Amino acid sequence: MKTVLGGQFPSDLVDALRLELTTLGDDLIAAIAREVPPYARPMEGSFGRGVRQGVEEALLRFLTVVDTDSSGPPDLAASHEIYVRLGRGEFRSGRSLDTLLGAYRVGARVAWRRLAEAARRGGLDADGLVSLAETMFAYIDRISGATAEGYAQEQSEAASERGRMWDRLGELMLSGGSPTTIEQVARAASYRLPDVIAAVLLPGSAGTGQDVDDAERVGEPARERVDHRLRCLALPPDTPRTIQGEDTWVFVSDPAGPGRRSWLERALAGLDAIVGPAVPWRDASASAARAAFARKARDCGTLPGAPAGPGETLFTDDHLAELLFARDPELLADLARHRLAPLDGLPARVRARLAETLLLWLRLRGQRARIAAELQVHPQTVRYRLSQLRTLFGEGLDDPDVRFELELVLRAGLAHAPRSPVTTTI
Numbered sequence: 260m261k262t263v264l265g266g267q268f269p270s271d272l273v274d275a276l277r278l279e280l281t282t283l284g285d286d287l288i289a290a291i292a293r294e295v296p297p298y299a300r301p302m303e304g305s306f307g308r309g310v311r312q313g314v315e316e317a318l319l320r321f322l323t324v325v326d327t328d329s330s331g332p333p334d335l336a337a338s339h340e341i342y343v344r345l346g347r348g349e350f351r352s353g354r355s356l357d358t359l360l361g362a363y364r365v366g367a368r369v370a371w372r373r374l375a376e377a378a379r380r381g382g383l384d385a386d387g388l389v390s391l392a393e394t395m396f397a398y399i400d401r402i403s404g405a406t407a408e409g410y411a412q413e414q415s416e417a418a419s420e421r422g423r424m425w426d427r428l429g430e431l432m433l434s435g436g437s438p439t440t441i442e443q444v445a446r447a448a449s450y451r452l453p454d455v456i457a458a459v460l461l462p463g464s465a466g467t468g469q470d471v472d473d474a475e476r477v478g479e480p481a482r483e484r485v486d487h488r489l490r491c492l493a494l495p496p497d498t499p500r501t502i503q504g505e506d507t508w509v510f511v512s513d514p515a516g517p518g519r520r521s522w523l524e525r526a527l528a529g530l531d532a533i534v535g536p537a538v539p540w541r542d543a544s545a546s547a548a549r550a551a552f553a554r555k556a557r558d559c560g561t562l563p564g565a566p567a568g569p570g571e572t573l574f575t576d577d578h579l580a581e582l583l584f585a586r587d588p589e590l591l592a593d594l595a596r597h598r599l600a601p602l603d604g605l606p607a608r609v610r611a612r613l614a615e616t617l618l619l620w621l622r623l624r625g626q627r628a629r630i631a632a633e634l635q636v637h638p639q640t641v642r643y644r645l646s647q648l649r650t651l652f653g654e655g656l657d658d659p660d661v662r663f664e665l666e667l668v669l670r671a672g673l674a675h676a677p678r679s680p681v682t683t684t685i
Contacts, residue, residue, distance in 0.1 A: 272391075273326045275381035279373050280318050287314050290369045291362045297354050298362060309348055314366065316341050321370075321398055325391070342402045346409025356410045360403055367399045421497070424448030429501030432510050433458070435544035450497055453512035458535040458547035459527065460554055463505025510543055520574075529570035533557075536576050549575050549582070556585040563672045584671040595668040598661065601651040613651075616644040618669040621662055 288310060292299050298310065320338045349359045371392065378391055424447055431441050445452050499510040513519060515537045523534060533554050535546030553575045556562040564581045565573055575582060584591050602610045619630045627645070631638040648656065655661040 272378060272381060272383060272387075273322050275377050276322055276325065276374050279377045280322070283370060283373050284311070284314050284318060286373070287318075287366045287369055291365050294365045295358060295362045297358045309345060313341065313345050317366070317398075317402060318370070321395065324394060324398055338402075339405050342405035343409030343412070346406035346411075347413040348409075349406070350410050350413040356407060359406055359410075363399055363403055363406075367395065371395055421448050425450065425497060425499050426501055428499035429508060429510060432456070432499055432540070432543035433501055433503065433508050433547050438541050441540070448497070450499070452540050454539065455515065455537045456510050456512055456540045456543050456546070457514035457537045458543060458550050459509045459511055459523075460533040460535070460547070460550040461507040461509070461527075462531050462533075462554060463507070508547060510540075510546075513537075524572055527572045530572070531570055533573045534575060552585075553578065553582060556582065561585040561588050580670065584667075591668065591671055594664060595671070598664050598668055601655075613644060613648055614669060616641065617648055617665065620645060620648070621666040621669070 291310070316338050345359065346356070349356060374395070375388055375391065378388060383391065424444055427444050428441065428448060428450065430436070431444065442452065501508050511519075511523065514523065514534065527534070533550040535548075535550035535553075538546045553562065553565075553573055557565040557573060562578060562581050562585055564578050599614070602613060605613070616630065616634065619633050623629045623633070627638055627641050631641045634641065652661075
């Protein structure tokens, strides 16, 4: 019997194994096609050439390893790139890495049976067979590692390319790009445009823990910072997004669907986010424009109903009337000065009480009992205040148009607007 000496296999072992290679390659390919379903197809074209090249290279390279020092890890430098390319090809073909690694395992099992029998016939003893087995499976581990490296490289590059596409989609949606261009980019990114979408503004000056984290990442490219935010927000990675200045914009699909409101509230908690209205994707820029205006109105203090707590999410659909008022605050202030003029000259406390009572009277259609309950005062007090208002406003309280305008300015919180006249240049 022949045994392994000093880390070397017997010199004639390679010759014995090489004889097996004349038919072993075809047997390996047949076994892989039989036992690994994704490979159960004709070995034709680039697919067939790739599989056959991988099998032949693996067998020939293994013989080279056996013919040298089997005590150390096999040297794959000469064929490393072949297995990297195989890994890349697996990703591009849409197969999982496990599929190819499974094929390696099948091939290793079949090859070991044949080669071990050939080595035994050549006189290799039990210790030698153990050493040969260790060499073979260490070799399989090394080519599996090279394949995984190629798969990961291709996966990373594909993800980067898709990320650039999603960035481009976000830019186009924010700027109002043509629908045709958006559709082309979406197809290139394998992104299915949703029927309905909403723009979400994440202000760069939110002052939250997330912002601090972003500040520490200033040296990173913009897309990496957006990717980081999306991961922290648990938003889908294929969310169209872009950065404008210090602000991050994302476009979420189906924002009004079942459970989506609460999901967004959880995802955006603590970020002072502003969510635009749900619109067809072609109108994504209009959703973004409303979110941007709502942020401006909130920051300027002209959106009285906006969430007051730090980090709270502002849903623009909850504040449509306030946003309408904020569109032209000077015009609304002029209307308030005109309609609330009868309250001029009253002490501030009296003015506030009467304005509050007047708004409830308008809202509740004059139901005194309900007004008293809302104000937590005696009905006689309500009667007295309404008498004062009737004296101050006269027949105007009977005019539907006057009542509408009064309710408008009172709902806008303008009962305390400055009383001095304002000169406006038109």
